[in-house]
Amino acid sequence: MGDPALSRRGFIAASAAAGLSMTALTGCGGDSDGGSSDGTTTVEWWNISTTEPAKTVWAGLAKKFEAQNPKVKIKIVQLENDAYKSKMTALTASGKLPDIFHTWGGGVLKQQVDAGLVEDLSDRTKPWADGLLKVTKEPYILDGKLYGVPFDMGMIGFWYNKKLFKQAGISEPPTTWSGFLDAVNKLKAKNITPIALAGKEKWPGMYYWAYLAMRTAGIAALQKASEDKDFTGAGFVEAGRHLKELVDLQPFQKGFLNAAYSTPTGQAAAVGNSKAAMELMGQWAPSVQADSGKGLGSDLGFFPFPAVEGGKGAITEVFGGGGGHALRRGAPQAAVDFLKFFASEATELELVKKTSILPVLPNAEKAMTDPNLKLVQAQLKAATGFQLYLDQAYAPAVGQEVNDSVAALIAGSKSPEQVAQSITQTAKEEQ
Numbered sequence: 001m002g003d004p005a006l007s008r009r010g011f012i013a014a015s016a017a018a019g020l021s022m023t024a025l026t027g028c029g030g031d032s033d034g035g036s037s038d039g040t041t042t043v044e045w046w047n048i049s050t051t052e053p054a055k056t057v058w059a060g061l062a063k064k065f066e067a068q069n070p071k072v073k074i075k076i077v078q079l080e081n082d083a084y085k086s087k088m089t090a091l092t093a094s095g096k097l098p099d100i101f102h103t104w105g106g107g108v109l110k111q112q113v114d115a116g117l118v119e120d121l122s123d124r125t126k127p128w129a130d131g132l133l134k135v136t137k138e139p140y141i142l143d144g145k146l147y148g149v150p151f152d153m154g155m156i157g158f159w160y161n162k163k164l165f166k167q168a169g170i171s172e173p174p175t176t177w178s179g180f181l182d183a184v185n186k187l188k189a190k191n192i193t194p195i196a197l198a199g200k201e202k203w204p205g206m207y208y209w210a211y212l213a214m215r216t217a218g219i220a221a222l223q224k225a226s227e228d229k230d231f232t233g234a235g236f237v238e239a240g241r242h243l244k245e246l247v248d249l250q251p252f253q254k255g256f257l258n259a260a261y262s263t264p265t266g267q268a269a270a271v272g273n274s275k276a277a278m279e280l281m282g283q284w285a286p287s288v289q290a291d292s293g294k295g296l297g298s299d300l301g302f303f304p305f306p307a308v309e310g311g312k313g314a315i316t317e318v319f320g321g322g323g324g325h326a327l328r329r330g331a332p333q334a335a336v337d338f339l340k341f342f343a344s345e346a347t348e349l350e351l352v353k354k355t356s357i358l359p360v361l362p363n364a365e366k367a368m369t370d371p372n373l374k375l376v377q378a379q380l381k382a383a384t385g386f387q388l389y390l391d392q393a394y395a396p397a398v399g400q401e402v403n404d405s406v407a408a409l410i411a412g413s414k415s416p417e418q419v420a421q422s423i424t425q426t427a428k429e430e431q
Helices: 008-018 022-026 054-068 081-094 106-114 134-140 162-167 177-189 203-216 219-228 234-248 267-272 285-292 333-342 345-355 362-367 371-381 396-411 416-429
Strands: 041-047 072-078 100-103 157-161 278-281 300-303 317-321 324-327 385-388
Touching: 041 333, 054 072, 054 333, 054 345, 072 333, 081 106, 100 333, 106 134, 106 396, 134 324, 157 162, 157 285, 157 371, 162 177, 162 300, 177 234, 203 219, 203 234, 203 278, 203 317, 203 385, 203 396, 219 234, 219 385, 234 396, 234 416, 267 278, 267 285, 278 285, 300 371, 317 371, 324 333, 345 362, 396 416
Parallel strands: 041 072, 041 100, 317 385
Antiparallel strands: 100 324, 157 278, 157 300
16 A cells, blocks of 8 residues: 555645644544543544434433443544545544544555554454454454454445336336436436435445446456556446446436535435435435435335446445444543443444444344345345445545546546546555
């Protein structure tokens, strides 16, 4: 990966983007143990649970932990996805991370580990972490050591409105890319907006290119491209061309380029309020649709990303990831205790029942009641391949370029070839 530390130019740019002053940066984490004169330890916990019901549930869990540990105070910092990524980039460059922080694992976590900023949890979490499903821990294992504890694992797929599909004469969800484009045309013919997209937030658009790259080039090619720092292969250009095929059909809601994900006028609300027929999103989609809009109830369905005819990937290969927590290096024991509390069966059961996460503890599956989430869980378990989110699997600069370039393709300012070239250029600059 080269020098794990961010350049000064990158740090300054990230700090400006995140709206952080140097004072704000130096006030987070560091070498302090969070102790006070009365013996109370304050643990700062950064997460991305900004929508209901997760926001309230997580705050309640912090209060429950405090009640069980009177000498510990949990200070919660909750940030929306993009704002969180920007601020964590700046904090990583400053060398000071929060005591407990959300992580997706992969290349971003590796950069933080390589910089010596993350606690090795291998020994400190035994034996309780051994009870977690093995696949859920894999994104957080680097060089054989555990640097994060998962609380959720899932996959990206299409969430769709069964009633709107029926109105458009679509009897079954499409299983091929040509069938998917045909469904888009059928929805448009009935004046139904086919897809909601948060164009303002670039990560939702990345999902399309990533899945298409998996279906055309294959998962192994994604890994090899990262290692070779070359994304100009035919499969990646073809992925961009397929995405352009979709964009040319004008399938997204009016004003999508300025739409956010979880706001009342954003992507999730458009689906939740039956203003669009589907969205490509993770296992959290139903709860955000209900929080941002009305929710679809029994009219909501789920189907995997279609196969691409002639492609090297299979429909059983999935793209996604989960949420986990990592600790800054030198974090107090109270932070480890909180991770143990968060990974307990009692907490996992509450999260499954109230926030619709997919469980990382086998015994927590009994709490699943939503048929769509059960379907996601079944497909995840039957998956023949798994690819972590590209903006987390790769080095941060490469992941960001994937997001930026794909967003430019969707907006019409970059060609499929230029997307592949831009990602490759950034990857080579990371050497």
